[in-house]
Amino acid sequence: MIPTDLEKGKTLGVLPDSSDTTQNNEDEPQTHDTPVVETQDRDATEQELGNLSRGIDSIPFAVWIVVVAGAAERITFYAVTGPWQNYMQHPPGETLPGALGLGQARATTIFNAFVFLSYLIPMPVAIIADTKLGRYRTIGAGLLFYMLGLIVMFVTSLPYSLRHGAGIPGLAVSMICIAIGVGSVKANIAAFMLDQYPETAPKLLTRKNGDRFVGDRDMTIQYVYNVYYWLVNIAGLSSIPSTYLEKIYGFWAAYLLAWCSLGLCAGLLLFYRKRFIRVAPQGNILPNAAKVLTVAVKNGFRMQAASPSYQREYNGVNVPWDENFVAEIQRGLVASQVILAFSLFELGYSQIQNNLVSQAGQMRLDRVPNDAFQTLNPIACIILGPLVQSLYGWLKKRNIPFRPIARVMTAFLLMAIAMGYASGVQDLVYNTGPCYDRPLACPESDNGRVPNNVSVWLQTPMHFIMAFSEFLAIVTMMEYAYSKAPAGMKSIVQAFSQLSNALGRALGMAISPLAKDPHLVAYYASLAGVMVLSIMLFRFFFKRYDDIDDA
Numbered sequence: 383m384i385p386t387d388l389e390k391g392k393t394l395g396v397l398p399d400s401s402d403t404t405q406n407n408e409d410e411p412q413t414h415d416t417p418v419v420e421t422q423d424r425d426a427t428e429q430e431l432g433n434l435s436r437g438i439d440s441i442p443f444a445v446w447i448v449v450v451a452g453a454a455e456r457i458t459f460y461a462v463t464g465p466w467q468n469y470m471q472h473p474p475g476e477t478l479p480g481a482l483g484l485g486q487a488r489a490t491t492i493f494n495a496f497v498f499l500s501y502l503i504p505m506p507v508a509i510i511a512d513t514k515l516g517r518y519r520t521i522g523a524g525l526l527f528y529m530l531g532l533i534v535m536f537v538t539s540l541p542y543s544l545r546h547g548a549g550i551p552g553l554a555v556s557m558i559c560i561a562i563g564v565g566s567v568k569a570n571i572a573a574f575m576l577d578q579y580p581e582t583a584p585k586l587l588t589r590k591n592g593d594r595f596v597g598d599r600d601m602t603i604q605y606v607y608n609v610y611y612w613l614v615n616i617a618g619l620s621s622i623p624s625t626y627l628e629k630i631y632g633f634w635a636a637y638l639l640a641w642c643s644l645g646l647c648a649g650l651l652l653f654y655r656k657r658f659i660r661v662a663p664q665g666n667i668l669p670n671a672a673k674v675l676t677v678a679v680k681n682g683f684r685m686q687a688a689s690p691s692y693q694r695e696y697n698g699v700n701v702p703w704d705e706n707f708v709a710e711i712q713r714g715l716v717a718s719q720v721i722l723a724f725s726l727f728e729l730g731y732s733q734i735q736n737n738l739v740s741q742a743g744q745m746r747l748d749r750v751p752n753d754a755f756q757t758l759n760p761i762a763c764i765i766l767g768p769l770v771q772s773l774y775g776w777l778k779k780r781n782i783p784f785r786p787i788a789r790v791m792t793a794f795l796l797m798a799i800a801m802g803y804a805s806g807v808q809d810l811v812y813n814t815g816p817c818y819d820r821p822l823a824c825p826e827s828d829n830g831r832v833p834n835n836v837s838v839w840l841q842t843p844m845h846f847i848m849a850f851s852e853f854l855a856i857v858t859m860m861e862y863a864y865s866k867a868p869a870g871m872k873s874i875v876q877a878f879s880q881l882s883n884a885l886g887r888a889l890g891m892a893i894s895p896l897a898k899d900p901h902l903v904a905y906y907a908s909l910a911g912v913m914v915l916s917i918m919l920f921r922f923f924f925k926r927y928d929d930i931d932d933a
Contacts, residue, residue: 439597454647456617464621501884503565508877524566531559618760664870710868717866728886744821762849785928793855798913805906819900
């Protein structure tokens with residue numbers, strides 16, 4: 383059953399039980415998470431807004447349909463990409479599964495190129511969605527490319543196809559099609575999700591214990607995105623069956639699983655199409671947005687100079703936009719600056735899907751596929767998700783601010799710790815036989831069959847630290863992009879988050895030649911240093927935006 387309100391949200395494990403919440407004191411506003419069981423079907427009055435507590439609103443059914451469809455697409459993504467490092471890196475017939483035998487450095491570069499493309503595509507797709515097709519139809523078109531890419535991947539990974547040289551060209555074609563599909567979905571799904579929860583005046587609601595409270599839109603958006611990201615990490619576990627299918631039956635079986643899960647995503651969006659709110663594209667506002675930015679740049683980067691009142695008073699010009707449009711563009715610009723700087727976080731996060739998979743392959747696996755260990759990350763997110771939501775609620779009730787920029791800075795600190803830990807694990811691998819700093823490459827390894835005698839389970843704390851980090855950072859970026867974006871540019875600003883990830887992957891590709899033995903200890907340590915530097919940069923350039931929001 384799909385949850386339709388906050389009470390159902392508790393069954394997802396993302397909210398703490400609030401049955402012990404104290405009675406509301408109407409003279410002192412508070413914040414509680416107790417479930418909604420009834421709406422008064424009227425707007426809250428000014429007195430109620432000032433005196434009653436705030437809580438999570440009643441959430442429309444269509445929101446949860448999009449949440450589940452988005453999670454199904456993520457099942458596909460992780461099922462198809464989970465085996466890719468092995469598929470590309472290792473040749474067939476060795477202990478570790480493989481098909482193309484391209485080596486670690488080339489495989490990592492190709493994987494980063496795919497992710498870079500899938501993060502670059504959202505920007506042109508978002509422009510099409512916001513100005514021409516709308517989000518629903520753009521997602522549908524992207525899913526067609528996605529399915530085509532999976533079919534090509536499935537066919538060319540069959541043993542017969544690999545023996546006849548179809549592996550590399552098939553991989554290239556499928557990666558392009560899948561990147562288009564992934565980019566189309568990622569550019570639009572988060573905004574389409576919140577389109578189903580239209581902005582209205584705050585409503586008067588009733589908790590299960592009879593207390594009245596006012597629905598808070600910001601808290602509700604944060605909650606929806608937390609649930610979505612929690613489900614995304616459940617979806618991330620699809621790489622477990624995918625990698626076992628790869629190991630037992632072959633890569634084609636893993637890619638067939640991915641195709642089936644994408645069918646679920648497309649089926650949900652098609653079956654419930656009449657229940658969705660489809661926000662019509664608002665025409666091409668980009669020319670006016672460009673003119674506003676041009677005027678601001680010519681006047682010393684002052685957005686106020688682009689306002690109609692300023693233009694009339696100082697230039698005697700009537701411009702085709704209003705004051706609100708300038709304010710929206712300014713908010714969107716702030717969000718875009720913060721999001722683009724987020725690319726440095728992606729540089730660290732991307733290690734999960736390539737170099738840390740390879741690190742696991744150098745360690746004692748105890749019959750577990752090396753590329754299955756990346757699933758420790760979503761498992762950690764599933765465990766930590768409710769704790770993060772509880773932390774937010776605890777801080778909110780005590781009026782302790784934990785604004786977006788502060789959350790992102792905390793995420794960078796945790797990522798720095800994780801990269802430092804990875805460096806320590808790699809050092810331990812290099813100091814353990816049989817191959818020491820040439821793992822899998824010495825005669826004692828029996829042609830790559832005997833790893834260094836270090837348990838792969840030492841990676842576990844690193845994945846939990848990274849999970850806490852990404853829950854703080856990625857959910858915050860989704861929330862920040864949606865809340866700050868102009869009404870007609872929701873997909874475009876969301877696409878900036880994907881562009882930021884693309885920049886992170888580009889940085890990853892630039893340094894990928896360094897990701898080879900015996901230099902990986904310094905490689906991970908350098909990434910930890912980059913994360914620490916990022917904290918200082920965020921504090922210097924963006925901390926003031928938290929102060930503005932608090933004002």
